[in-house]
Amino acid sequence: MKSKPTSFDIAYRAGVSQSTVSRALRNSPLVNEETRQKVQAIAKELNYKVDKNASNLRSQHSSTLALLLFEDPTNDDSFINPFFLSMLGSITKACSDKGYDLLVSFQQMNDDWHAEFEDSNKADGIILLGYGDFVDYEEKLIQLIEQDTRFVRWGADVESLPIVSVGCDNFHGGYQLTEHVIMNGKKYFAFLGEASSHAPEFYQRYLGHCKALADNNLVVDKSLQNDAFSTEESGYQAAAKLIESGKSFDCIFGASDLIAVGAMRALQDKGYKVPEDVAVIGFDDIPMASFTFPPLTTAKQNTKLAGELLVESLIKVINGEEVKTTLMPTSLIVRNSCGS
Amino acid sequence: MKSKPTSFDIAYRAGVSQSTVSRALRNSPLVNEETRQKVQAIAKELNYKVDKNASNLRSQHSSTLALLLFEDPTNDDSFINPFFLSMLGSITKACSDKGYDLLVSFQQMNDDWHAEFEDSNKADGIILLGYGDFVDYEEKLIQLIEQDTRFVRWGADVESLPIVSVGCDNFHGGYQLTEHVIMNGKKYFAFLGEASSHAPEFYQRYLGHCKALADNNLVVDKSLQNDAFSTEESGYQAAAKLIESGKSFDCIFGASDLIAVGAMRALQDKGYKVPEDVAVIGFDDIPMASFTFPPLTTAKQNTKLAGELLVESLIKVINGEEVKTTLMPTSLIVRNSCGS
DNA sequence: ATCCGAAAAGCTATCTATTGCAAAAATATT
DNA sequence: AATATTTTTGCAATAGATAGCTTTTCGGAT
Numbered sequence: 001m002k003s004k005p006t007s008f009d010i011a012y013r014a015g016v017s018q019s020t021v022s023r024a025l026r027n028s029p030l031v032n033e034e035t036r037q038k039v040q041a042i043a044k045e046l047n048y049k050v051d052k053n054a055s056n057l058r059s060q061h062s063s064t065l066a067l068l069l070f071e072d073p074t075n076d077d078s079f080i081n082p083f084f085l086s087m088l089g090s091i092t093k094a095c096s097d098k099g100y101d102l103l104v105s106f107q108q109m110n111d112d113w114h115a116e117f118e119d120s121n122k123a124d125g126i127i128l129l130g131y132g133d134f135v136d137y138e139e140k141l142i143q144l145i146e147q148d149t150r151f152v153r154w155g156a157d158v159e160s161l162p163i164v165s166v167g168c169d170n171f172h173g174g175y176q177l178t179e180h181v182i183m184n185g186k187k188y189f190a191f192l193g194e195a196s197s198h199a200p201e202f203y204q205r206y207l208g209h210c211k212a213l214a215d216n217n218l219v220v221d222k223s224l225q226n227d228a229f230s231t232e233e234s235g236y237q238a239a240a241k242l243i244e245s246g247k248s249f250d251c252i253f254g255a256s257d258l259i260a261v262g263a264m265r266a267l268q269d270k271g272y273k274v275p276e277d278v279a280v281i282g283f284d285d286i287p288m289a290s291f292t293f294p295p296l297t298t299a300k301q302n303t304k305l306a307g308e309l310l311v312e313s314l315i316k317v318i319n320g321e322e323v324k325t326t327l328m329p330t331s332l333i334v335r336n337s338c339g340s
Numbered sequence: 341m342k343s344k345p346t347s348f349d350i351a352y353r354a355g356v357s358q359s360t361v362s363r364a365l366r367n368s369p370l371v372n373e374e375t376r377q378k379v380q381a382i383a384k385e386l387n388y389k390v391d392k393n394a395s396n397l398r399s400q401h402s403s404t405l406a407l408l409l410f411e412d413p414t415n416d417d418s419f420i421n422p423f424f425l426s427m428l429g430s431i432t433k434a435c436s437d438k439g440y441d442l443l444v445s446f447q448q449m450n451d452d453w454h455a456e457f458e459d460s461n462k463a464d465g466i467i468l469l470g471y472g473d474f475v476d477y478e479e480k481l482i483q484l485i486e487q488d489t490r491f492v493r494w495g496a497d498v499e500s501l502p503i504v505s506v507g508c509d510n511f512h513g514g515y516q517l518t519e520h521v522i523m524n525g526k527k528y529f530a531f532l533g534e535a536s537s538h539a540p541e542f543y544q545r546y547l548g549h550c551k552a553l554a555d556n557n558l559v560v561d562k563s564l565q566n567d568a569f570s571t572e573e574s575g576y577q578a579a580a581k582l583i584e585s586g587k588s589f590d591c592i593f594g595a596s597d598l599i600a601v602g603a604m605r606a607l608q609d610k611g612y613k614v615p616e617d618v619a620v621i622g623f624d625d626i627p628m629a630s631f632t633f634p635p636l637t638t639a640k641q642n643t644k645l646a647g648e649l650l651v652e653s654l655i656k657v658i659n660g661e662e663v664k665t666t667l668m669p670t671s672l673i674v675r676n677s678c679g680s
Numbered sequence: 681a682t683c684c685g686a687a688a689a690g691c692t693a694t695c696t697a698t699t700g701c702a703a704a705a706a707t708a709t710t
Numbered sequence: 711a712a713t714a715t716t717t718t719t720g721c722a723a724t725a726g727a728t729a730g731c732t733t734t735t736c737g738g739a740t
Contacts, residue, residue, distance in 0.1 A: 004459065006696060017720045022697060032718060047487065049459035053397040054696030057725050062393070064443075069432075082627060085425040092409075092446050101462065103404075104444045106432050119344065119389035121726095122441065147387065261631065287422060291601065293633035346726060357690045362728060372688060394726030397695050461696095 005046045014039050066103040066123035070130040082286040090307025118149045125314045128153035152314045156200040157325045165325045166309045173299035173330035174208025184339040186251040190224040192238045193255020202255040228259045235262025257282035257289050275339040294336035345386045354379050406443040406463035410470040422626040430647025458489045465654045468493035492654045496540040497665045505665045506649045513639035513670035514548025524679040526591040530564040532578045533595020542595040568599045575602025597622035615679040634676035
């Protein structure tokens with residue numbers, strides 16, 4: 001059983017000092033080209049790999065980013081919101097492009113997640129990802145700031161705090177989507193999803209939605225807004241409740257695709273035709289959105305770009321550069337669930 | 341700018357030695373209860389966190405597992421197979437349950453991925469996840485074994501090598517699925533997906549499929565087997581080719597849900613009715629499978645269990661315990677695409 | 681009061697690489 | 711040839727914890 005070689009083993013074989021080995025392997029200009037070649041060749045031959053723990057300890061940075069994915073605690077834990085899964089994919093890719101490793105962790109809101117990774121030096125910075133009630137974790141964000149933790153978050157800009165966020169223009173997306181359906185002749189809109197500052201993303205979508213209605217001289221009927229979490233089940237329930245209430249409407253705006261999909265199913269179960277009787281629109285453009293029947297009209301969030309922006313912003317934060325919060329545009333994806 | 345506290349700071353304030361702090365924080369029985377309380381209180385107050393790099397370096401293990409997700413290089417990189425995404429979710433959860441952190445990395449086959457993490461001591465072990473041509477990376481697996489790297493992989497058992505795998509019973513799944521459709525009266529089966537040892541998962545599904553046909557006195561028509569990668573696009577293409585060939589068939593077995601979904605779309609584009617004219621079945625039960633039109637009949641791989649088994653097995657491997665390769669059963673999910 | 685053993689705490693080497701500074705070697709300048 | 715420069719290399723300190731071994735403490739036995 002051979003144990004792993006250390007830089008001393010390389011040094012011994014190369015007939016140089018251990019520090020030279022360290023320099024040679026990191027392509028330091030302080031070492032002669034010829035020596036470098038020799039050292040690197042021996043390192044390769046012995047299949048030597050720099051011990052990251054020792055390296056990180058000495059240099060005090062880890063070339064690792066941590067991703068904290070926190071989900072709505074109401075969500076059962078067997079199912080992860082596909083939108084985040086797709087973000088996770090793009091973040092992973094972006095990290096690897098930038099030469100960083102990625103530590104992934106799922107957390108519940110109530111956990112003591114704040115700063116765990118950065119404080120323990122396992123990661124140089126943290127990406128916070130999750131929908132959710134901002135108020136729930138505002139105090140934790142404040143702690144992060146006080147501890148000088150380097151992090152960025154996905155979501156709406158937090159004006160009250162100096163936090164770098166990357167989010168998408170939920171307001172505009174809601175506006176655009178609503179406007180489109182109005183053009184298709186629908187007039188009585190229901191909105192499924194919490195519309196309060198507790199759910200900033202959903203709220204912005206709702207506000208955009210309301211603005212579009214107002215701009216087109218349509219009434220905003222607050223009784224047609226029902227709370228829902230971002231799960232299919234919750235969307236189903238909310239829609240069922242809406243239907244039972246006997247109010248009339250000809251479009252349901254699901255605050256997320258998952259809600260919309262649930263709503264669509266509820267409508268169809270009750271014998272409504274989508275989109276003829278009731279149009280349905282969602283938000284996110286998760287992979288399954290194009291496979292529902294009818295395919296779901298939605299506002300696409302560009303997860304690839306989002307992941308890249310999050311990673312790039314975080315790296316800048318780590319390097320002490322000035323970074324501004326970014327707002328990405330959404331794009332309207334017209335499929336069939338809205339009538340055209 | 342206060343710098344992070346070290347165990348010496350705690351020791352100073354607590355009036356004890358640094359080693360005592362270390363012991364107290366790790367709940368070593370070698371330290372007095374009272375002292376422990378005091379030390380832990382101070383640590384909490386100063387918001388002290390053990391430096392993982394130092395700790396890992398000294399103790400030579402990291403409480404971190406690495407997940408290497410390698411995808412078929414034919415896949416464009418913007419889209420990750422949803423099945424793996426869902427595995428990733430369950431692996432993350434399982435790791436956190438077991439007190440391990442998870443490093444995630446996506447790799448291309450050709451990369452020098454083998455052992456990167458374990459050799460560099462960033463992770464105690466590696467989970468290898470990916471469909472794919474086993475032959476492509478067999479030599480890398482051999483290297484891993486030679487280097488004494490601790491790892492487990494997702495996939496079919498590799499009889500020729502001492503590797504711990506966790507996989508699902510693809511053969512039985514293929515059998516069960518095919519049998520079900522035969523009961524629904526279909527007789528002429530096409531299979532989309534590579535059916536060779538280069539794609540062991542697909543191959544096993546194919547073999548199970550063939551066995552079911554044979555057991556029911558149906559002919560296996562090899563000309564109805566077409567290669568396809570696990571993407572919707574590839575499934576679409578393969579189905580289109582099949583249709584153009586003019587051969588007759590009344591069921592398409594997609595080697596994965598993604599292939600099946602693509603095939604279904606191709607059929608519908610050409611005016612076929614699913615399942616009346618042609619039944620379609622898939623494999624995996626990815627989230628979107630229940631949202632296609634018609635909803636897809638498929639064999640579910642229990643990703644939650646799979647993730648747990650992978651993590652548990654790897655931890656055992658790391659601890660030097662004996663572990664056997666596991667084969668998980670699949671479950672038949674009957675929806676509408678198969679005729680009932 | 682003395683001695684013994686267990687419990688608790690301390691001392692110091694160790695883990696492996698990085699880095700500032702000093703020393704040596706190689707090259708350039710006068 | 712002697713001195714000044716510039717390149718390379720080596721030495722030793724350092725990063726922050728863990729662990730083996732030693733010492734101190736303290737209640738109980740003699």
